[in-house]
Amino acid sequence: xxxxxxxxxxxxxxxxxxxxxxxxxxxxxxxxxxxxxxxxxxxxxxxxxxxxxxxxxxxxxxxxxxxxxxxxxxxxxxxxxxxxxxxxxxxxxxxxxxxxxxxxxxxxxxxxxxxxxxxxxxxxxxxxxxxxxxxxxxxxxxxxxxxxxxxxxxxxxxxxxxxxxxxxxxxxxxxxxxxxxxxxxxxxxxxxxxxxxxxxxxxxxxxxxxxxxxxxxxxxxxxxxxxxxxxxxxxxxxxxxxxxxxxxxxxxxxxxxxxxxxxxxxxxxxxxxxxxxxxxxxxxxxxxxxxxxxxxxxxxxxxxxxxx
Numbered sequence: 001x002x003x004x005x006x007x008x009x010x011x012x013x014x015x016x017x018x019x020x021x022x023x024x025x026x027x028x029x030x031x032x033x034x035x036x037x038x039x040x041x042x043x044x045x046x047x048x049x050x051x052x053x054x055x056x057x058x059x060x061x062x063x064x065x066x067x068x069x070x071x072x073x074x075x076x077x078x079x080x081x082x083x084x085x086x087x088x089x090x091x092x093x094x095x096x097x098x099x100x101x102x103x104x105x106x107x108x109x110x111x112x113x114x115x116x117x118x119x120x121x122x123x124x125x126x127x128x129x130x131x132x133x134x135x136x137x138x139x140x141x142x143x144x145x146x147x148x149x150x151x152x153x154x155x156x157x158x159x160x161x162x163x164x165x166x167x168x169x170x171x172x173x174x175x176x177x178x179x180x181x182x183x184x185x186x187x188x189x190x191x192x193x194x195x196x197x198x199x200x201x202x203x204x205x206x207x208x209x210x211x212x213x214x215x216x217x218x219x220x221x222x223x224x225x226x227x228x229x230x231x232x233x234x235x236x237x238x239x240x241x242x243x244x245x246x247x248x249x250x251x252x253x254x255x256x257x258x259x260x261x262x263x264x265x266x267x268x269x270x271x272x273x274x275x276x277x278x279x280x281x282x283x284x285x286x287x288x289x290x291x292x293x294x295x296x297x298x299x300x301x302x303x304x305x306x307x308x
């Protein structure tokens with residue numbers, strides 16, 4: 001049943017490579033019917049990213065409990081800050097937006113790289129385990145970089161430094177005050193956790209829907225845009241996730257998992273068919289725009305792996 005406690009629906013507040021906004025209608029058509037029947041009372045998303053599926057689902061269906069998580073501490077820091085200190089964040093982000101938009105194009109680039117350097121240099125001074133005032137400035141800087149950096153990417157190098165170059169936008173919307181308030185209202189109804197995807201196991205029972213949206217397995221040598229953290233999500237990690245998927249299946253939970261489709265490049269690559277043998281695999285049509293070569297941008301298929 002619709003949730004009418006929030007007058008305007010909250011939307012994802014981050015631009016995110018691989019975000020699911022464009023695929024949302026296709027994904028919703030594959031939601032388990034138990035959502036409509038009220039038989040599913042929990043929702044878990046262990047790779048929250050920008051949370052397009054989460055924001056839609058938690059505002060459409062009644063959920064007794066909801067848990068979102070991610071292994072990226074910077075991402076979880078922003079979610080927790082919006083949950084508990086959204087007014088301070090809005091004030092500071094508004095100041096930053098005004099300063100940035102008043103500059104010439106050349107000065108905007110200098111401003112961007114100054115913020116990026118500050119963001120990287122202050123990382124070691126942040127206590128990611130304790131909510132403090134420093135979290136607000138860090139969240140503001142991350143949102144600014146996300147809205148003004150190239151293609152809305154979040155990418156770090158092996159040292160953990162954010163290394164996305166400056167984008168070229170004439171009038172970027174850095175602050176969406178109304179949406180941030182709505183997001184905060186939603187987040188105050190859910191649990192937010194920093195950690196590995198396996199850490200959500202204690203929250204999952206047979207009345208839970210779990211949606212996995214992990215870093216995608218690269219389908220080409222240049223498709224490495226999903227480096228959210230210092231730890232690479234390689235094939236061993238993909239197989240560990242497949243094992244965890246089976247563990248939650250044994251609990252009776254309803255499971256959805258998105259990933260890249262190797263058949264876009266190699267029709268003989270059966271990595272996911274082997275890893276998820278016995279489960280249902282659907283192919284959704286997506287348009288991905290993060291390829292540097294515009295001629296290689298266009299519709300591709302993505303996998304949706306279901307246990308129902």
